[in-house]
Amino acid sequence: MNGYGNSVFLRTALGGGGGGLDPDAQAFITAAAITDPTQQAAINTLVVDLKGYSVWTKMEALYPMVGGTASQHKFNLKNPLDTDGAFRMTFHGGVTHSSNGITFATNGYADTKWLPSANSTTSNVSGGAYSRTNLTADYALFGSLNLAFEGLCVFPKIAAGNTFFSANNNLTDGNANFVTDTRGLFHVNRDSLTVTRLFRNGTSIRTATVGSITPPAFAVFLGARNYAGTTQSYFNGNLAFGFLGDTLTLTEAGNFYTAVQAFQTTLSRQV
Amino acid sequence: MKLTQLTTKQRLTYVGLLTELQKDEIVGQLYAPDSYFNPIQDINDNWIISVEEMEQCVNPDYLWVKDLDLIPYEPKPTPPPFE
Numbered sequence: 371m372n373g374y375g376n377s378v379f380l381r382t383a384l385g386g387g388g389g390g391l392d393p394d395a396q397a398f399i400t401a402a403a404i405t406d407p408t409q410q411a412a413i414n415t416l417v418v419d420l421k422g423y424s425v426w427t428k429m430e431a432l433y434p435m436v437g438g439t440a441s442q443h444k445f446n447l448k449n450p451l452d453t454d455g456a457f458r459m460t461f462h463g464g465v466t467h468s469s470n471g472i473t474f475a476t477n478g479y480a481d482t483k484w485l486p487s488a489n490s491t492t493s494n495v496s497g498g499a500y501s502r503t504n505l506t507a508d509y510a511l512f513g514s515l516n517l518a519f520e521g522l523c524v525f526p527k528i529a530a531g532n533t534f535f536s537a538n539n540n541l542t543d544g545n546a547n548f549v550t551d552t553r554g555l556f557h558v559n560r561d562s563l564t565v566t567r568l569f570r571n572g573t574s575i576r577t578a579t580v581g582s583i584t585p586p587a588f589a590v591f592l593g594a595r596n597y598a599g600t601t602q603s604y605f606n607g608n609l610a611f612g613f614l615g616d617t618l619t620l621t622e623a624g625n626f627y628t629a630v631q632a633f634q635t636t637l638s639r640q641v
Numbered sequence: 642m643k644l645t646q647l648t649t650k651q652r653l654t655y656v657g658l659l660t661e662l663q664k665d666e667i668v669g670q671l672y673a674p675d676s677y678f679n680p681i682q683d684i685n686d687n688w689i690i691s692v693e694e695m696e697q698c699v700n701p702d703y704l705w706v707k708d709l710d711l712i713p714y715e716p717k718p719t720p721p722p723f724e
Contacts, residue, residue, distance in 0.1 A: 440675040463679030464691030476656060476691035476714060477681045508719040525722050534722045541722050601679070602720055 392417045394426075394447070398434075401450035402442040409436050412636040417447070419629035425622050428496075429615035431457040431484050433592070435471040436637065443467055454483040457614070459592070462601075470502060470639045471610035472593070479594035479601055484614050486514055486522050486538065486585035490560075493582055495538050497522050497614045498557030498569075499592060500630060502641050503607030505552055506531065510603040512612065513595025514588045515541070521586040522614075523595055524568070525603070526552040535568045539580045542566065548576060553641040555627050560617050572627025574620060590614060610639055642711040644695050656689040657709035664688040667706065672698040678706075684715040 391399065395414040404410055413434060420426040432447035440461055449456040463477035472480065486495060499511040506527045513523035519541045525534040531547040537560035549570065557569040560582065568576040588596045592612050593605045611630055618626060634640035647655060659667075659680055667678040672694050680688050695706050 440673065444675050459675075461676040463677075463681070464693035465676060466693055466697075475653075475693055476716075477679045477689075478691065478693065479679075508721065510722075519723055523722075528722065544722060603722075604719075 392421070398445060398447045398450040401452070402437055402445045404437050404442065406437075408636065412436065412633050413447070415636065416629055416633040419632065420626070423622065423625040423629060425618065425626050425629070428618060428622070429613055430489055431482060431612070431614040433459065433482075433612040434633065435610055435612070438469045439467050440465070443472055457482050457484045459483070463604075465593075469637070470608055471500075473608045474593035474605050476606070477601075477604060479604065480592040480612075481596075482590045482592060482612070482614065484590045485587055486590065487587040489614070490522070490538060490585045490616075492538055492584065493560055493563045494617045495522060495585065495615075496557060496559040496617050497524075497537070497590065498555055498612070499524070499609050500555045500611035500634065500641075501526070501553055501605075501607060502610050502639065503553065503605075505605075505607050507606075508603060509605040509607075510591075510595035511556055511605060511609070512590055512592045513597070513603070514586050514590040515595060515597050516583075516586040516588065517598045518583075519597075520583040521588070522558065522590060524556050524558050526556055533568070533576070535566065535576070535578075537566045538582050538585050539566050539578075540583065542578045542580050543568075543576060546576065555611070555630055557613075557618075557623060557626075559623065569623050569627070571631070572624040574623070610634060610637075644692070644707055644709075644711065647692065647711065651711075652692050654714055655711040656683070656691055656714040657695045657706060658712045659688040659690060659709065661688060663709075667703055670700065670703060672700055672703060672706070674699075678703070682717065683712075684717050687712065689714065 464475035465478040515521035
């Protein structure tokens with residue numbers, strides 16, 4: 371089901387929307403000290419929408435990057451504790467925080483502490499990031515790879531024009547040029563033991579038939595890739611959302627984008 | 642050139658130059674809450690940090706980074722996805 375009606379439906383079903391915030395939204399708002407009413411409402415609607423779409427339980431880490439500071443952007447909406455075990459991010463190098471999210475420069479990246487080896491399986495993983503930067507260059511939006519270049523990663527469009535992606539498989543499809551704009555929500559998904567899929571803005575734009583591998587034991591970085599413990603392929607650009615979790619169906623991926631885009635629109639930073 | 646002399650345009654292309662000892666001192670240390678220094682090497686193997694790390698540093702132990710000499714950033718070639 372697409373559209374913004376889900377949250378309206380749930381609020382209506384719960385009594386006209388006049389009550390308090392969703393408890394998970396409230397926990398995040400409290401932890402991240404979000405005081406702006408528009409930002410609070412955006413977070414609440416996002417949580418309610420994701421629950422209505424039955425996507426909430428499939429997520430392990432959601433990074434709304436709302437509030438404008440490092441101490442707010444670091445929190446995982448799914449588990450807003452200030453611990454590595456809750457996948458609270460730490461920031462490294464050239465990172466700037468604003469109402470538009472996180473801008474990476476030179477040597478900047480965010481460490482999610484989320485290990486594919488501990489939190490995903492060969493046939494069940496997804497991850498993504500919402501980029502506000504249209505940039506053709508050799509950078510990763512996010513990544514965790516082992517020495518054999520196997521893991522979870524997206525290169526949206528390298529200088530040669532090609533796109534690489536992986537979801538617990540070898541980085542693949544580098545010979546194809548099919549991304550015309552690197553802005554938006556890029557989401558890589560392990561459909562099955564043999565199929566990996568890339569979404570942009572909730573629409574499937576590429577599939578690859580490639581076998582699964584044992585998930586790597588290196589934390590996923592946003593704004594760069596973690597190549598077996600070495601940080602590489604820095605992204606000089608702006609991210610406004612990130613997520614890690616279970617495989618989504620085609621319908622769930624579309625609904626997930628709808629919810630994320632509504633969130634960005636409420637915050638006036640949609641692309 | 643120093644941080645205070647940077648123009649807006651130059652902010653995008655300059656970095657702070659570290660000695661090896663300075664790199665060892667700050668690597669893995671916080672420059673601001675939740676934010677860690679990440680010294681890297683440029684194409685000439687100089688150790689550098691970003692202008693953002695210099696500007697945003699509020700850790701009293703490392704405020705000296707604000708006075709680092711700035712050099713034009715010449716990055717190492719980015720490795721292709723498979724190398």
